[in-house]
Amino acid sequence: MILTVTPNLALDVTYRVAELVPEASVRVESVAERAGGKGVNVARVLQALGAATAVTGFVGGATGAAVRRDLAASGLVDELVAIDGETRRTVAVVDAAGGVTILLEPGPVVTPPEWHRLLDRLGALADRADAIVLSGSLPRGLPADASAELVRACAASGRPVLLDASGDALVAGLAARPAVVKPNRAELYEATGGPAPAPDAEADLADVVDRAAALRARGAGAVVVSLGRDGMLALVEGGAWHASLEAGTAVSGNPTGAGDAGVAALALGLVRGEAWPALLREAVAISAAAVLHPLAGGFDAAALARLRGAARVRELVTPTRA
């Protein structure tokens, strides 16, 4: 079983509208709701790949009850820890032209006893897990080193811990030596300082390797950087690899959740003992298949075989090679 931990999970609400006009009354044409948050997306992808999984994190209030109902309806194992606060909603307002405006509720404030209940639960669950994925942001109320405590609570089991976090949570988590961290390019640059490249600029792989090496030096076992349409780069003990789709492979759609699909593939590949080049190629293929799917947590299964065929991986020769 692969355990996914989503401390700040959400009910993802999608409103379809003709046009979102500020300061007007806007009719919502349809409403869709489902359990969300990065770890929940990872669990959905793992489930679709046939892997056993379980979901934990905090859940509370009427919105939390809706999350639990959706997890049950989706057949996902619910190991959530109940809290007094109300689970947050994210409301994605999608207009007729495809523009998306996202309203992010602040979410609950977690109390110290609730926080310790999650740590205790993680200790018990991690012993039964083959790998643990820690995903996404943290709710309010947690200690400054919460990210490191989460990694430690899971890593005590001896199982690999993948940390997909950003900002302070990423930096703090490194101290607890997660097996893998998976920043995207913007998150990598934020964690290592200096100006971030423009989102549409081609990735500077040598610079990415240097920055990944800095994260390894601060405690990460392996660093996998998701680079959008430039694929993914892994810097691990023993080498560095870059995987991407061959030129001309058409992939357009919804990039939200593509990183989560890649994390699911990484976790599953680690559990299966696959080598890094194969693992990275699969992560790139399934991330692209996720872009083709309209919902985060889903991927286009029909396109996956084609995308696997289009994924190329090459070893990088780097001065930081361990």
Place this chain on the structure above:
Amino acid sequence: MILTVTPNLALDVTYRVAELVPEASVRVESVAERAGGKGVNVARVLQALGAATAVTGFVGGATGAAVRRDLAASGLVDELVAIDGETRRTVAVVDAAGGVTILLEPGPVVTPPEWHRLLDRLGALADRADAIVLSGSLPRGLPADASAELVRACAASGRPVLLDASGDALVAGLAARPAVVKPNRAELYEATGGPAPAPDAEADLADVVDRAAALRARGAGAVVVSLGRDGMLALVEGGAWHASLEAGTAVSGNPTGAGDAGVAALALGLVRGEAWPALLREAVAISAAAVLHPLAGGFDAAALARLRGAARVRELVTPTRA
């Protein structure tokens, strides 16, 4: 007891944000929720005025459960009819500059058996009521003459029925001879045809009287038109009156719910047997007090005495005087 009927009630959600930027991710700073819909607002004002009241309409799903919890917390008597569909939310996104964008969920589709359960419930409740207020829009799934059926189901008790509806629901409801209809100016012009005056244009009282007479001719016992800062006009059997605040009375704030407060005052005045001039003056004063309150369904009780003193009423001499 004054019964308020809100067929399409809602959970009113307020999101405070710094700025609502389309196609961005917007952090919501605070979330507030409460039971809403025009009839619920009327009931809140009646309760604050010390009048016994009860709330009915359709309610369903997790959002409906949140509505019921809030009604209970507010001390309002819940006579709602449970349905399979999900009660709608209205999400008001309020920015730091005070701009308000409202997202209106479509709400449930009511089935014929559910519709008949509401009509049956109304028949039983109306016999115990001193007056009945029918407020707001109708959910999907109801017959075209639903508004008239609602008026009939309540009017069978012999108690006065006040209909606060717009568009087709107002026009259809006239056939069932409600005691009072309460359009605002835009709704009056929509129901009687021809171009609507600009929202900030001063009310043409003679034209308003003519149009109100047309609604009386189609079945309304009395027509009360809310005119925003130009006050209210009543055309009844026996005369026409116009009430407004004396010039220079400062009233600024949130006009949402001002009309509902006026309807509450009308219903209470009718039950108490007050004469139309007094009744209209009270409705104008409490509508202004509602503008001074930030939430629909509330009014500034401290300002009400002053506003009562500033409300003036005069009889209109009209060719359509009955």
